[in-house]
Amino acid sequence: xxxxxxxxxxxxxxxxxxxxxxxxxxxxxxxxxxxxxxxxxxxxxxxxxxxxxxxxxxxxxxxxxxxxxxxxxxxxxxxxxxxxxxxxxxxxxxxxxxxxxxxxxxxxxxxxxxxxxxxxxxxxxxxxxxxxxxxxxxxxxxxxxxxxxxxxxxxxxxxxxxxxxxxxxxxxxxxxxxxxxxxxxxxxxxxxxxxxxxxxxxxxxxxxxxxxxxxxxxxxxxxxxxxxxxxxxxxxxxxxxxxxxxxxxxxxxxxxxxxxxxxxxxxxxxxxx
Amino acid sequence: xxxxxxxxxxxxxxxxxxxxxxxxxxxxxxxxxxxxxxxxxxxxxxxxxxxxxxxxxxxxxxxxxxxxxxxxxxxxxxxxxxxxxxxxxxxxxxxxxxxxxxxxxxxxxxxxxxxxxxxxxxxxxxxxxxxxxxxxxxxxxxxxxxxxxxxxxxxxxxxxxxxxxxxxxxxxxxxxxxxxxxxxxxxxxxxxxxxxxxxxxxxxxxxxxxxxxxxxxxxxxxxxxxxxxxxxxxxxxxxxxxxxxxxxxxxxxxxxxxxxxxxxxxxxxxxxxxxxxxxxxxxxxxxxxxxxxxxxxxxxxxxxxx
Numbered sequence: 001x002x003x004x005x006x007x008x009x010x011x012x013x014x015x016x017x018x019x020x021x022x023x024x025x026x027x028x029x030x031x032x033x034x035x036x037x038x039x040x041x042x043x044x045x046x047x048x049x050x051x052x053x054x055x056x057x058x059x060x061x062x063x064x065x066x067x068x069x070x071x072x073x074x075x076x077x078x079x080x081x082x083x084x085x086x087x088x089x090x091x092x093x094x095x096x097x098x099x100x101x102x103x104x105x106x107x108x109x110x111x112x113x114x115x116x117x118x119x120x121x122x123x124x125x126x127x128x129x130x131x132x133x134x135x136x137x138x139x140x141x142x143x144x145x146x147x148x149x150x151x152x153x154x155x156x157x158x159x160x161x162x163x164x165x166x167x168x169x170x171x172x173x174x175x176x177x178x179x180x181x182x183x184x185x186x187x188x189x190x191x192x193x194x195x196x197x198x199x200x201x202x203x204x205x206x207x208x209x210x211x212x213x214x215x216x217x218x219x220x221x222x223x224x225x226x227x228x229x230x231x232x233x234x235x236x237x238x239x240x241x242x243x244x245x246x247x248x249x250x251x252x253x254x255x256x257x258x259x260x261x262x263x264x265x266x267x268x269x270x271x272x273x
Numbered sequence: 274x275x276x277x278x279x280x281x282x283x284x285x286x287x288x289x290x291x292x293x294x295x296x297x298x299x300x301x302x303x304x305x306x307x308x309x310x311x312x313x314x315x316x317x318x319x320x321x322x323x324x325x326x327x328x329x330x331x332x333x334x335x336x337x338x339x340x341x342x343x344x345x346x347x348x349x350x351x352x353x354x355x356x357x358x359x360x361x362x363x364x365x366x367x368x369x370x371x372x373x374x375x376x377x378x379x380x381x382x383x384x385x386x387x388x389x390x391x392x393x394x395x396x397x398x399x400x401x402x403x404x405x406x407x408x409x410x411x412x413x414x415x416x417x418x419x420x421x422x423x424x425x426x427x428x429x430x431x432x433x434x435x436x437x438x439x440x441x442x443x444x445x446x447x448x449x450x451x452x453x454x455x456x457x458x459x460x461x462x463x464x465x466x467x468x469x470x471x472x473x474x475x476x477x478x479x480x481x482x483x484x485x486x487x488x489x490x491x492x493x494x495x496x497x498x499x500x501x502x503x504x505x506x507x508x509x510x511x512x513x514x515x516x517x518x519x520x521x522x523x524x525x526x527x528x529x530x531x532x533x534x535x536x537x538x539x540x541x542x543x544x545x546x547x548x549x550x551x552x553x554x555x556x557x558x559x560x561x562x563x564x565x566x567x568x569x570x571x572x573x574x575x576x577x578x579x
Contacts, residue, residue, distance in 0.1 A: 030412065118552075
């Protein structure tokens, strides 16, 4: 009876896992098929050819290289800046009796919970006004501004729970506020920073809405909107589109595999708060 | 959350000393991030409300028209359709991802052989962007794609249709990929919550003769109250924000059949260039989200206080 149940559990879960991984594997396999093969047998058939030329086409002709560079130029500074600023605010708000700190914290969190739709038009107009429209700076600025509230809230919860004695001891040893922040608090906050870093990397890298709101020129587009453009450019070349899709997914998958533990604990961090 | 000793819980005399030492650096630590968020979030949000009371093409200055945009919204059939679709989205996408995620968390909570692999499989799509997800599923829905091939294999070829191009199926064909990606995410949230439940509670319930269903109903679910609130907020906010997946698969079509408020707002603003009218749609989305956000904040506030 017990054996039967274990068998049923594994059979069911293997089928379910297949349902989840199958479509992904299908796209990976399809990216190595030749155009003629797909044209003759359809996207639903098993592969009868093998080529890696699709990756070259997506990479150079499709402009994925340019798009990947844009994505990294936006994502890396955005993650660093927003976590840095959020850590500063969280440190001051959690470790010092700043008047109105709870209101400030909740106001910042509320900003992150706003539906972005209400911000799209004003942000687009404001970036035109400041001359940032259609530059990567505008995208970095809005990603930092919009993400700050959530990161501050999570880091605040983490820093608040660190023991007070460490800070007292550092103060007695003559450390100033800046030193306490950089030498004591930041190292202690590393787990939370790593978790948020892995999460925010995927969020910012995967974003579509902000990119198509503040950018217009194709050459400035990050990977996500570029992938949509690729689809228009290679209308029925499913193999090239599949290769482009794989290229666009690799960086976040790499970050996930490298920071797997942090990534999942980051999601949980948000849930327990 | 356990309260540990922190500067906020030291004796009153020390507190006063610390607040007296509030340095300019600390003020900057709070003000700089707050200013950044004000410029890119708070101020635009206020402007958004103002724009919803104007007629504006983006070129000439906006003209004040009062509540005209809202009156027009009330009679706009496309808007009503998008509103209905957004509610359907909320119920189906939100409801099924909570049920699916919770179910999977229950099934996979016990450490046993292969469980790590199953969890990883369900979680994999979470790291993909919604555009990647959309392209993966486009292959599935393509004429002669995987869906059609499978239906043919089991002899149901009469069901075959252009899934994304048929107004009857487009919305549901878009919800499915969104669910595929969301279930793993919700599962991880619930797994974290389940792990935090004291096993002694289950043991005690078992001793009292409670069966599996009763333990789920009276031990597990009440113990998950905190996580439930978070999942609910995340789901409702995510549903109202949903844009990428619809935009990548159908752009709201055909004939607005998969139009959500978010996609209608975007195309009204940046394709029809009716910025005032689009702002009014954004305000409606905001009002829908507000109820949830208030609930979330009230809870956060209470936790802060405890």
